[in-house]
Amino acid sequence: MPRIAKPRWNASRRRWYGNVGERNENGRRREVFAPAEIGERDEAKAWEWFKTAQSRDRTAKPQPSGLLADMVCGYNLTWAKKQRDEGKLAATEFANKARHLGIFSDQLGQRAVWTLEPNDLTDFGIGLLDFCTPTYARNVCATVRAAMNWAVRDKETPLDANPIQGFKAPTIPRSPARFAERAEAAAFLAHWRTRSKRKTITGKYDRMTLLTRSLRLGRRGGLGMSSGFNLQSRAITRPV
Numbered sequence: 001m002p003r004i005a006k007p008r009w010n011a012s013r014r015r016w017y018g019n020v021g022e023r024n025e026n027g028r029r030r031e032v033f034a035p036a037e038i039g040e041r042d043e044a045k046a047w048e049w050f051k052t053a054q055s056r057d058r059t060a061k062p063q064p065s066g067l068l069a070d071m072v073c074g075y076n077l078t079w080a081k082k083q084r085d086e087g088k089l090a091a092t093e094f095a096n097k098a099r100h101l102g103i104f105s106d107q108l109g110q111r112a113v114w115t116l117e118p119n120d121l122t123d124f125g126i127g128l129l130d131f132c133t134p135t136y137a138r139n140v141c142a143t144v145r146a147a148m149n150w151a152v153r154d155k156e157t158p159l160d161a162n163p164i165q166g167f168k169a170p171t172i173p174r175s176p177a178r179f180a181e182r183a184e185a186a187a188f189l190a191h192w193r194t195r196s197k198r199k200t201i202t203g204k205y206d207r208m209t210l211l212t213r214s215l216r217l218g219r220r221g222g223l224g225m226s227s228g229f230n231l232q233s234r235a236i237t238r239p240v
Helices: 043-059 069-085 091-108 116-130 134-153 180-195 201-219
Strands: 006-009 017-021 028-032
Touching: 017 043, 069 091, 069 134, 069 201, 091 116, 116 134
Parallel strands: none
Antiparallel strands: 006 017, 017 028
């Protein structure tokens, strides 16, 4: 059984690495970096990761060194253009795909596909945040991932597996919670009170719902009976 290369810690990149990649012309295996999630003290996890990577390398079919990431993007766009011409892909979707893959090719297009790693696309997505929103950055990364997955399925593209599978897309921050001001809540309740009928069952239900909502808001310190909203009157008084 082949000996598993011992993982070593790279202090500058703060990641484990080992010589478990494909062999060069001198027979030496290239260096492969483990995911950044494996910390400096997790040597056992690093051993397991490189053991899996090396066994996967022995079973995968050889990849041509001349296949560049830019070429994969070009093949995918050629296929997408045909889909667009046949009416199977919207023109706007094709334009977005071309724009996204163009951004990726400008930065990583000259890299051989087999040298790409999930962390490369993770870092690429983080770099996009300097000039675009998190949502757009995630969309660009998703387009690149889809192109790589397509290349794996395509019989004419010599790609055995998606090299960036498992990357982390940029996080979209949650929007801050916003609560209605008293004046806004009062206007909303007054509007629906005037639209509900007094004598119908649904009207009585609506008015009871508004009354319950008003009392609940009052207990929470928001709009309530004490704040000047009166269900029996059409007027809204401003609290002193």
